[in-house]
Amino acid sequence: xxxxxxxxxxxxxxxxxxxxxxxxxxxxxxxxxxxxxxxxxxxxxxxxxxxxxxxxxxxxxxxxxxxxxxxxxxxxxxxxxxxxxxxxxxxxxxxxxxxxxxxxxxxxxxxxxxxxxxxxxxxxxxxxxxxxxxxxxxxxxxxxxxxxxxxxxxxxxxxxxxxxxxxxxxxxxxxxxxxxxxxxxxxxxxxxxxxxxxxxxxxxxxxxxxxxxxxxxxxxxxxxxxxxxxxxxxxxxxxxxxxxxxxxxxxxxxxxxxxxxxxxxxxxxxxxxxxxxxxxxxxxxxxxxxxxxxxxxxxxxxxxxxxxxxxxxxxxxxxxxxxxxxxxxxxxxxxxxxxxxxxxxxxxxxxxxxxxxxxxxxxxx
Amino acid sequence: xxxxxxxxxxxxxxxxxxxxxxxxxxxxxxxxxxxxxxxxxxxxxxxxxxxxxxxxxxxxxxxxxxxxxxxxxxxxxxxxxxxxxxxxxxxxxxxxxxxxxxxxxxxxxxxxxxxxxxxxxxxxxxxxxxxxxxxxxxxxxxxxxxxxxxxxxxxxxxxxxxxxxxxxxxxxxxxxxxxxxxxxxxxxxxxxxxxxxxxxxxxxxxxxxxxxxxxxxxxxxxxxxxxxxxxxxxxxxxxxxxxxxxxxxxxxxxxxxxxxxxxxxxxxxx
Numbered sequence: 001x002x003x004x005x006x007x008x009x010x011x012x013x014x015x016x017x018x019x020x021x022x023x024x025x026x027x028x029x030x031x032x033x034x035x036x037x038x039x040x041x042x043x044x045x046x047x048x049x050x051x052x053x054x055x056x057x058x059x060x061x062x063x064x065x066x067x068x069x070x071x072x073x074x075x076x077x078x079x080x081x082x083x084x085x086x087x088x089x090x091x092x093x094x095x096x097x098x099x100x101x102x103x104x105x106x107x108x109x110x111x112x113x114x115x116x117x118x119x120x121x122x123x124x125x126x127x128x129x130x131x132x133x134x135x136x137x138x139x140x141x142x143x144x145x146x147x148x149x150x151x152x153x154x155x156x157x158x159x160x161x162x163x164x165x166x167x168x169x170x171x172x173x174x175x176x177x178x179x180x181x182x183x184x185x186x187x188x189x190x191x192x193x194x195x196x197x198x199x200x201x202x203x204x205x206x207x208x209x210x211x212x213x214x215x216x217x218x219x220x221x222x223x224x225x226x227x228x229x230x231x232x233x234x235x236x237x238x239x240x241x242x243x244x245x246x247x248x249x250x251x252x253x254x255x256x257x258x259x260x261x262x263x264x265x266x267x268x269x270x271x272x273x274x275x276x277x278x279x280x281x282x283x284x285x286x287x288x289x290x291x292x293x294x295x296x297x298x299x300x301x302x303x304x305x306x307x308x309x310x311x312x313x314x315x316x317x318x319x320x321x322x323x324x325x326x327x328x329x330x331x332x333x334x335x336x337x338x339x340x341x342x343x344x345x346x347x348x349x350x351x352x353x354x355x356x357x358x359x360x361x362x363x364x365x
Numbered sequence: 366x367x368x369x370x371x372x373x374x375x376x377x378x379x380x381x382x383x384x385x386x387x388x389x390x391x392x393x394x395x396x397x398x399x400x401x402x403x404x405x406x407x408x409x410x411x412x413x414x415x416x417x418x419x420x421x422x423x424x425x426x427x428x429x430x431x432x433x434x435x436x437x438x439x440x441x442x443x444x445x446x447x448x449x450x451x452x453x454x455x456x457x458x459x460x461x462x463x464x465x466x467x468x469x470x471x472x473x474x475x476x477x478x479x480x481x482x483x484x485x486x487x488x489x490x491x492x493x494x495x496x497x498x499x500x501x502x503x504x505x506x507x508x509x510x511x512x513x514x515x516x517x518x519x520x521x522x523x524x525x526x527x528x529x530x531x532x533x534x535x536x537x538x539x540x541x542x543x544x545x546x547x548x549x550x551x552x553x554x555x556x557x558x559x560x561x562x563x564x565x566x567x568x569x570x571x572x573x574x575x576x577x578x579x580x581x582x583x584x585x586x587x588x589x590x591x592x593x594x595x596x597x598x599x600x601x602x603x604x605x606x607x608x609x610x611x612x613x614x615x616x617x618x619x620x621x622x623x624x625x626x627x628x629x630x631x632x633x634x635x
Contacts (some may be wrong), residue, residue, distance in 0.1 A: 014610040054536055085530055087537035091555040101541035145537075152541060 001066060002027035003188050004051070004156060008059035011046055011212075020046045021212045024060070028190070033182055035191040035199040038209035039235065044116065044192045047209075048158050051190060053077050065155055077156075080149030080187075084161040086141040088133035092359040094144050095120070095129035101152035113188065119147035122181060128307070139170040146178065150185060157182070157189040194357055196236050200224065208232045229274045230354045239278040239352070240323035246273045257319040264348040277356040283350035284325040286314075286342060297345050298323075302336045388610060389601045398600035400490075407600035408608075416590055417605070421633045424587035427503065428572035431510040432565045435518045436554075438511065440561075443522045444553055448531060459517040464512055469577040472512060476505050477581065502582050509578040510571070517567035525560025526553075570613060 009024035010151050021043040028034050036044035049055040051062060053074030062069050069077055080101075088097050098119050102112045120126045123143040133141055142162055149157060159178070163171040179202050193199050199206050200220040208215040208223060210231045216223060227233040233241055244254040244261070249270075254264035254277065261277075269275055300316035300323065307329070314336060315324040325344065327333065336342050398407035411417055446457050464472075480495040495501040531553065538548045554561070579586035595602040 052536070052540060054539070057479050074536070075542050075544055077540075078542075079540055081537065081540035083533050083537060087530065087533040087551055089534065089538075089556070090529075091552075091558075100538070100543075104538075104542045104547055148537075148541065158540075 001063075003030040003065055004028040004124055004190075005009060005030075005061075005063040006047070006051070007061045007063075009047065009050065009062070010058045010175065011043070011050060011055060012058045019058070019212050021050070021057075023213055026207060026214070026217065028188060029186055031186045031235055033183065033189045033191065033202060033204045035177065035193055035203040035206045036317070037196060037199040037206050037236070038208055038215075039194055042209040043212040044194075044207075044209050046212075047158055048160055048190060048237055051156070052079055052081055052158050057155065064107065065124070076247060078152070078154055080152060080154035080157045082149050082162045083146050083158045084164050086133070086138070086145045086165075088141055088144055088148070090133055092132075094125065094131050094136070097133065097144055098129075098148045098151050101147065105152065115151055118150045121178075122150070122184070123147045137170075138166050139174055142166065142174060143177070146181065150181070150187065154187065157187045159189065159191045161192055161194070163193075163195075167218075171198070178202065196359050210235070212266070218257065227352065230356055233276075233278040233354050235353070238281055238324070240281060240284075240321075240325070241276055241278050241354070242318065242321040242323065243274050244277040246271055246275060254351075256298060257321065259298050259318075261351060262348055263351045267353050269353075276356070278352040278354055279323060279346060280350045280352070281325040283345045284323075284344050286327060286336065286344060295348060296350070297343050299341055299343050302340045305335050307335075316344070368501055388607070390428075392607050395600055395607055398604075407604040411604050411608075412599040414601075415421075416585075420585050420587045420590035423585050424575075425571045427506060427510060427586065428569045431507050431514060431572050432568050434507055435511050435514055435564070435568055436522075436561060439518050439522050439564075440516070440554060440557065441549060443519060443526055444531065444549070447523070447526050448535060458519075460513045464515055469509070469513060469575075470581070472509055473578050473581040477508060496582070500582075502584060506578055506582050506584050506586075508519055510575065510581075512566070513575065514564075514568035514571050515576070517571070518564040521560045521564035522557060522565070525557040527551075528560075529556055538630040566613075566616050569616070574609065 004027070006024055006026045009021055010019055011021040012019045024043075024047060026034075035049060038044050039283060046055060050057050051064075053069065053072060053076075057070065061306045064077070064079075077083065088094075089100065092100065095116050099112045099116045102115060107319075114294060116129070117126070120129050123145075123146060125140060125143060128136065128140065128144075136144065141163075145162070146159075162178070163174055166174065175198055191199070200223075203220060205217060205219055206223050207217050208231070215227045216232045218226070223232065224237050227236060227239065230241060233239045242256050244256045247255055247260065248255040249268065250266045252266050254261050254263065254275075256277065298318060300318050302314060302316050303322065304315040306313045306315075308326075310329055311326045312329055313324055313326050313335065315322060323344075395407045396405065398404070398410070439479050442457070463464060480492070482494050484489050484492040493501075495505050516606050534552055535548055536558070538552050543552070574588050575586065575593070576588035576592055580589045580592075591602060591605060594605070
């Protein structure tokens with residue numbers, strides 16, 4: 001049995017017509033780091049709050065370590081939580097904040113003091129125990145919040161966009177620290193974020209969410225390389241999405257804006273049907289430097305070429321669709337000019353056929 | 366000197382004169398209790414009066430009890446309204462403003478009419494008459510004081526709660542295993558220190574000088590004593606007014622120093 005199991009979770013707020021969360025099913029193993037990724041209002045925080053016990057699902061069950069926690073109050077769930085706004089108690093010192101949960105649990109002083117010291121050491125703030133939260137930087141406050149949540153040795157650690165209020169540099173260093181601490185303590189963690197880079201770099205698995213539903217669950221590699229829906233393809237990474245007409249599904253042939261392309265495998269669709277196709281930008285190249293196995297070619301009109309140092313990003317138009325792709329910079333590169341017609345080449349494997357958003361979770365290919 | 370600076374100073378000076386000249390007048394008057402002598406005779410006589418101490422201590426006791434009762438009533442109410450029932454906020458605010466509209470005389474006659482006889486449901490007595498003993502009349506007095514102080518205490522507490530992210534602090538405490546009692550007394554109240562102090566000061570100021578409730582409920586409070594003193598003597602009431610002002614200012618200075626630190630802490634919570 002999995003450590004955390006969410007089954008058929010649905011949450012309907014009384015004043016809103018559409019459910020905040022629906023058909024949510026997830027199994028999380030002990031020690032796993034799972035991220036809920038999606039835009040604002042997709043239901044990721046609501047799901048997290050249901051696990052924490054701050055919201056009650058309209059239907060469905062939440063099982064933690066074999067125990068159904070529906071109806072169990074938040075303060076009895078043994079779940080540590082880290083909030084976006086830190087939520088440190090301003091009237092307490094750093095050490096008192098960290099020891100709060102242990103004091104509430106009436107642990108003996110002889111246990112609290114070493115545990116607080118251990119947590120302070122873990123977050124590299126051993127010398128700041130006597131300070132008040134207002135005397136710390138945002139990054140330090142969030143580390144204290146993490147230590148406070150971990151001090152009670154929770155069964156589950158929930159993190160609700162903990163890095164959103166911090167500046168970019170601190171965000172990167174702190175996310176590495178969060179992952180290191182999670183590995184060190186072995187705690188099962190659920191992390192909510194709208195930042196795909198954060199989710200990719202931290203997680204064992206990612207749950208991509210949209211409009212209250214799960215779009216796809218998978219490892220960062222799977223999510224990035226094999227998006228299954230249009231939403232995942234557009235939200236994660238930089239895949240080019242175009243509309244294609246199915247020519248012969250058994251042969252894997254399609255037409256994009258009247259130009260033929262071939263997918264790697266046969267797929268399941270009706271002849272003449274229009275489907276969404278994603279083209280991997282990293283597998284596309286300017287003609288003349290074509291990869292050996294490139295069999296697909298599309299003639300496009302250059303709209304913009306942006307020099308980004310190590311790479312050159314080209315944005316080009318295919319009648320109705322726009323695609324972009326990157327080329328590694330080299331001094332001999334002849335940059336395509338705006339308005340110029342060029343041919344981009346890509347192999348069959350660069351084509352991903354997408355299902356509409358919120359559909360079943362299997363790829364067409 | 367800039368024109369704007371001149372007018373700024375002019376208005377500040379005018380306001381200071383308006384506020385301080387009567388006070389200075391009262392202070393000066395209080396020092397002239399003996400003919401042709403500037404001295405503290407009025408103060409000495411006022412402090413030597415046993416009734417002064419008896420009423421002053423009684424009113425202070427009632428003020429402290431009223432402050433505690435106000436805090437226990439208002440903090441959980443304002444907290445719960447803000448956390449769980451924000452749609453009730455206009456109704457609660459309206460109720461807290463009623464003491465501005467309903468005079469104390471109406472309040473006290475309402476109390477006397479309602480609580481001077483049994484409150485019964487058929488043959489069962491729910492509440493015996495409260496005006497029959499000093500102790501139970503003091504309960505009525507405190508209830509009246511709590512009502513009179515409601516607009517001030519509620520606003521102070523509500524503003525204090527708004528300055529905190531109470532929802533997240535509550536959830537953080539809950540996730541660490543804290544129940545409502547712990548959240549209220551170890552998280553919310555300590556972080557409301559500044560708001561509670563200013564609410565308490567205003568309650569104290571209202572209660573110590575209050576006349577109507579104490580007079581009609583027949584309690585030996587400081588307000589009726591001052592009023593009675595003013596009918597028979599001239600210098601002592603002036604002396605006691607000056608003392609009252611000094612006590613109020615002392616409390617304000619105290620609040621300034623106490624709240625200075627706590628504001629910085631609350632700011633850091635966000």
